[in-house]
Amino acid sequence: MKDARQVYELGTERREAVAVKQYPYCSILSCADSRVPPEHLFHAGIGDLFTVRVAGNVAEPSAVGSLEYAAEHLGSQLIVVMGHERCGAVSAAATATSSLGPNLDTLLSYIKPHIRATDSLDTSIYANIRAQAHALLSSDILAHLVHEGKLQIVAARYDLDSGQVEFLPEAAVADATHAIHSTVPTDATHSNTAHKKAEPTTKKLTPAKPKKAATDPHAKPAHDDHGHH
Numbered sequence: 001m002k003d004a005r006q007v008y009e010l011g012t013e014r015r016e017a018v019a020v021k022q023y024p025y026c027s028i029l030s031c032a033d034s035r036v037p038p039e040h041l042f043h044a045g046i047g048d049l050f051t052v053r054v055a056g057n058v059a060e061p062s063a064v065g066s067l068e069y070a071a072e073h074l075g076s077q078l079i080v081v082m083g084h085e086r087c088g089a090v091s092a093a094a095t096a097t098s099s100l101g102p103n104l105d106t107l108l109s110y111i112k113p114h115i116r117a118t119d120s121l122d123t124s125i126y127a128n129i130r131a132q133a134h135a136l137l138s139s140d141i142l143a144h145l146v147h148e149g150k151l152q153i154v155a156a157r158y159d160l161d162s163g164q165v166e167f168l169p170e171a172a173v174a175d176a177t178h179a180i181h182s183t184v185p186t187d188a189t190h191s192n193t194a195h196k197k198a199e200p201t202t203k204k205l206t207p208a209k210p211k212k213a214a215t216d217p218h219a220k221p222a223h224d225d226h227g228h229h
Helices: 004-010 012-017 061-073 088-095 102-108 121-138 140-147 171-181 193-197
Strands: 026-030 049-053 078-084 152-158 165-167
Touching (some): 026 061, 049 061, 061 140, 088 102, 088 121, 121 152
Parallel strands (some): 026 049, 026 078, 078 152
Antiparallel strands (some): 152 165
């Protein structure tokens, strides 16, 4: 049984409210795995989330471009890069010994540089999540918005067993953000019109009723031992 909030945000009234213009309060770069649907995990309704899904939650060009659009033109002020337990794409990147075809090979090429064959799958998944979050900061548009305090990028991991969404320590992305702050030109001229027009929101990204808390046993305050920061 859905609660009243869910019925409203998925019903006719909500659909009509956002039919002309969207103001997603959050963008999510997540894996395309069928067990990891962001709208369900966060009890979000129509128009709440700008969701980009690709195997391995990789920050490849079309995904980054989509997130740039949401942040610069729709006023989305938060990006969550969310990986998950037992990610098949990360597993394939770690174990594949021959070509899986040109398209899959290209996708896995965004993961392989950030993992080691000697690491456990879970360690590799955490490393990949951080790496993809950091990769977003190579976008001039996103980096500029972060620099201006108009955008925050965070990393998260969904636990398939518990239903818990674990947000990784902010330092994992903050270190890279600090580096961007010192390199973005002060006279950058990326448009911020969308942020002025976007309707204010007080919504928070709230995971749906976890059974137990998950923890990152490999997290360190600032740097991990893979050198991804």
